[in-house]
Amino acid sequence: MKLSKRINGxxxxxxxxFFKYTEAAKKAGKKVYFLNIGQPxxxxxxxxxxxxxxxxxxxxxxxxxxxxxxxxDAVRAYYRRYGMEYGEDDVIITCGGSEALRFxxxxxxxxxxxxxxxxxFYTNYGAYVKSSxxxxxxxTTTPENGYRYADKEAIERLITxxxxxxxxxxxxxxxxxxxxxxxxxxxxxxAVEHDIFIISDEVYREFVYDGKPMSSFGQxxxxxxxxxxxxxxxxxxxxxxxxxGAVLSKNRELMDNILKLAQSRLCAPTLEQVGGAAxxxxxxxxxxxxxxxxxxxxxxxxxxxxxxEGVVCMKPPGAFYITVKLxxxxxxxxxxxxxxxxxxxxxxxxxxxxxxxxATEGMGRSEIRIAYVLKEADLRRAVQLIRLALExxxxxxx
Amino acid sequence: MKLSKRINGxxxxxxxxFFKYTEAAKKAGKKVYFLNIGQPxxxxxxxxxxxxxxxxxxxxxxxxxxxxxxxxDAVRAYYRRYGMEYGEDDVIITCGGSEALRFxxxxxxxxxxxxxxxxxFYTNYGAYVKSSxxxxxxxTTTPENGYRYADKEAIERLITxxxxxxxxxxxxxxxxxxxxxxxxxxxxxxAVEHDIFIISDEVYREFVYDGKPMSSFGQxxxxxxxxxxxxxxxxxxxxxxxxxGAVLSKNRELMDNILKLAQSRLCAPTLEQVGGAAxxxxxxxxxxxxxxxxxxxxxxxxxxxxxxEGVVCMKPPGAFYITVKLxxxxxxxxxxxxxxxxxxxxxxxxxxxxxxxxATEGMGRSEIRIAYVLKEADLRRAVQLIRLALExxxxxxx
Numbered sequence: 001m002k003l004s005k006r007i008n009g010x011x012x013x014x015x016x017x018f019f020k021y022t023e024a025a026k027k028a029g030k031k032v033y034f035l036n037i038g039q040p041x042x043x044x045x046x047x048x049x050x051x052x053x054x055x056x057x058x059x060x061x062x063x064x065x066x067x068x069x070x071x072x073d074a075v076r077a078y079y080r081r082y083g084m085e086y087g088e089d090d091v092i093i094t095c096g097g098s099e100a101l102r103f104x105x106x107x108x109x110x111x112x113x114x115x116x117x118x119x120x121f122y123t124n125y126g127a128y129v130k131s132s133x134x135x136x137x138x139x140t141t142t143p144e145n146g147y148r149y150a151d152k153e154a155i156e157r158l159i160t161x162x163x164x165x166x167x168x169x170x171x172x173x174x175x176x177x178x179x180x181x182x183x184x185x186x187x188x189x190x191a192v193e194h195d196i197f198i199i200s201d202e203v204y205r206e207f208v209y210d211g212k213p214m215s216s217f218g219q220x221x222x223x224x225x226x227x228x229x230x231x232x233x234x235x236x237x238x239x240x241x242x243x244x245g246a247v248l249s250k251n252r253e254l255m256d257n258i259l260k261l262a263q264s265r266l267c268a269p270t271l272e273q274v275g276g277a278a279x280x281x282x283x284x285x286x287x288x289x290x291x292x293x294x295x296x297x298x299x300x301x302x303x304x305x306x307x308x309e310g311v312v313c314m315k316p317p318g319a320f321y322i323t324v325k326l327x328x329x330x331x332x333x334x335x336x337x338x339x340x341x342x343x344x345x346x347x348x349x350x351x352x353x354x355x356x357x358x359a360t361e362g363m364g365r366s367e368i369r370i371a372y373v374l375k376e377a378d379l380r381r382a383v384q385l386i387r388l389a390l391e392x393x394x395x396x397x398x
Numbered sequence: 399m400k401l402s403k404r405i406n407g408x409x410x411x412x413x414x415x416f417f418k419y420t421e422a423a424k425k426a427g428k429k430v431y432f433l434n435i436g437q438p439x440x441x442x443x444x445x446x447x448x449x450x451x452x453x454x455x456x457x458x459x460x461x462x463x464x465x466x467x468x469x470x471d472a473v474r475a476y477y478r479r480y481g482m483e484y485g486e487d488d489v490i491i492t493c494g495g496s497e498a499l500r501f502x503x504x505x506x507x508x509x510x511x512x513x514x515x516x517x518x519f520y521t522n523y524g525a526y527v528k529s530s531x532x533x534x535x536x537x538t539t540t541p542e543n544g545y546r547y548a549d550k551e552a553i554e555r556l557i558t559x560x561x562x563x564x565x566x567x568x569x570x571x572x573x574x575x576x577x578x579x580x581x582x583x584x585x586x587x588x589a590v591e592h593d594i595f596i597i598s599d600e601v602y603r604e605f606v607y608d609g610k611p612m613s614s615f616g617q618x619x620x621x622x623x624x625x626x627x628x629x630x631x632x633x634x635x636x637x638x639x640x641x642x643g644a645v646l647s648k649n650r651e652l653m654d655n656i657l658k659l660a661q662s663r664l665c666a667p668t669l670e671q672v673g674g675a676a677x678x679x680x681x682x683x684x685x686x687x688x689x690x691x692x693x694x695x696x697x698x699x700x701x702x703x704x705x706x707e708g709v710v711c712m713k714p715p716g717a718f719y720i721t722v723k724l725x726x727x728x729x730x731x732x733x734x735x736x737x738x739x740x741x742x743x744x745x746x747x748x749x750x751x752x753x754x755x756x757a758t759e760g761m762g763r764s765e766i767r768i769a770y771v772l773k774e775a776d777l778r779r780a781v782q783l784i785r786l787a788l789e790x791x792x793x794x795x796x
């Protein structure tokens with residue numbers, strides 16, 4: 001019995017690799033600050049559990065494959081606020097944004113078809129594309145250029161007859177980059193000229209800072225036929241374990257085919273949709289508070305990072321991640337050393353080496369991703385630990 | 399922009415096709431008995447909601463990708479009762495049995511690889527195999543032969559160098575067939591000789607009637623390396639909307655690779671796992687009651703079916719479906735006529751034409767599937783309606 005080539009091409013989560021080191025550090029009595037987690041520490045709004053507790057049904061039955069009407073309407077009402085009018089057949093509720101992405105890619109990719117993705121990118125995109133037998137074509141960005149990617153020439157160089165779509169996260173994970181309206185125009189123009197889909201993963205939509213408005217590809221009418229949005233309650237409402245997401249598009253053929261895949265897995269969780277509808281129905285003021293909290297955290301992290309000599313980073317305009325180039329040859333080696341050899345006052349720190357966010361071999365080796373989902377004071381201390389560790393690491397080597 | 403060939407090969411759910419007819423019948427004031435539904439009408443055990451209500455967590459966070467330890471242990475304890483000892487790494491919790499099946503097929507199938515499936519089969523298997531780019535090789539069975547399929551010669555005729563697995567539902571949907579231990583030996587032997595996987599979807603495991611024991615492929619030690627079980631709370635605990643399933647196997651390489659796919663979609667729903675663990679923890683006596691109820695229903699349906707001239711069926715030993723050959727050329731035409739033209743005392747009936755359960759063109763046209771998930775009296779009346787309708791249909795044609 002042999003397994004499929006496709007599955008052998010997918011990486012196991014790198015978290016496991018570091019698990020033994022963090023466990024050993026904790027066992028040795030060290031306090032570890034975890035900067036590697038994408039799980040917000042903000043409480044899930046109480047309406048979620050309240051709605052579930054009050055649901056009262058006696059049989060937890062299948063819901064409609066496209067989602068319950070109440071859930072779909074809640075999503076539509078949320079989008080309407082941003083001037084995006086989606087019909088009831090333009091929204092399909094999924095088991096998290098992950099399932100939305102798999103459905104989309106399965107619908108547009110045949111074996112060896114290509115999806116362009118700016119790198120560094122959310123690692124799981126690799127699994128979705130490879131599961132479908134497709135190929136990722138990375139659009140390389142650099143810390144020196146602030147990880148921006150809306151470069152017409154660079155994108156067009158990557159387009160081939162097998163290109164099916166351009167997949168991006170906006171605001172970005174792991175970089176925190178937010179596209180400007182002009183950049184979105186550039187990408188939209190390319191998609192029209194080369195007749196490809198734009199798959200815009202906007203799960204971090206509400207996390208845009210400095211009072212700036214957030215733009216969505218869903219707001220550009222002339223590319224509505226080729227735009228597919230991915231949405232989720234996970235980050236927006238700190239409800240990652242609810243596994244409620246959505247795909248939105250006005251491309252009828254695409255949505256009819258995504259519905260076939262939705263039917264094949266019957267439905268998204270029934271109770272979680274009850275809770276999810278309550279979350280989408282929250283007053284917009286809910287986001288103001290969480291946004292302010294994350295902005296404070298981002299500012300604290302950046303302030304501390306700027307105190308470190310040799311670090312390359314920009315203040316990210318969105319999401320709750322920052323990708324940083326450190327003055328080390330190999331961030332993974334540095335991390336293992338941090339966990340095994342280093343402590344300051346019996347404390348150390350864990351982050352995500354960024355190499356795994358790149359598809360291009362050898363890229364990102366000096367970079368790391370920090371998720372700022374801890375309290376401000378903890379974040380400051382954690383970045384200070386990186387600074388102290390870098391000094392010790394340098395001396396150790398010389 | 400064009401969509402993938404794979405997606406174009408997947409059928410939309412046939413339910414939609416008949417929806418307009420059932421709606422029109424209801425609008426015309428007819429009562430429709432629905433025999434087409436796989437959703438049990440039995441209450442979800444209260445422990446499910448109780449466990450969720452008492453959970454008390456403030457952040458609905460990601461769980462481990464393989465499933466929460468409590469949920470995994472509950473599944474293991476359930477299997478231990480049947481003499482099946484699965485280690486903690488041998489169980490991965492999935493979003494329903496559907497996701498378990500997709501994971502397995504993605505792990506073993508490359509483009510154009512083949513999976514043998516006895517037909518008629520659960521329609522969604524088609525979608526899972528086609529999504530992966532693989533091919534279904536149907537092993538045809540007939541109503542006259544009681545839909546049995548463990549025929550060594552017939553199976554071996556279908557095996558090619560591209561065969562990767564044998565996928566079956568036991569007890570069967572839509573046929574209700576339950577494999578005997580001898581039949582399981584035949585299939586196990588073939589799998590060993592031809593080095594293929596056995597994927598055994600055992601979600602109807604507890605529904606085996608007439609006091610007979612239920613055997614699982616998981617009980618045959620010598621094929622443990624090639625056996626993969628699919629499990630789910632949906633039917634067993636009447637909790638279809640919970641979307642909690644599991645894949646179980648002692649093949650380390652397979653499970654390590656399924657875990658990669660599980661990681662790529664982060665986790666199964668957190669709260670539903672809390673409820674799911676409570677369901678698996680129910681006392682075995684829970685099944686006695688539901689089993690008795692379904693057995694009574696099955697007996698009622700069969701009793702009524704035997705009163706119809708020209709019907710071919712056998713009393714199914716398991717699940718809650720029966721596939722029946724009717725004395726009509728085309729069961730779909732008959733169904734549409736039933737919904738549009740027929741009534742008795744202003745009542746009519748809906749069932750599932752079985753053609754969609756066959757991969758072989760033209761097979762199953764005279765057959766239907768009845769799901770016996772209504773109360774006994776309603777089931778009797780519904781089958782009586784089929785009898786009366788058949789008489790009227792015959793007369794209408796002559």
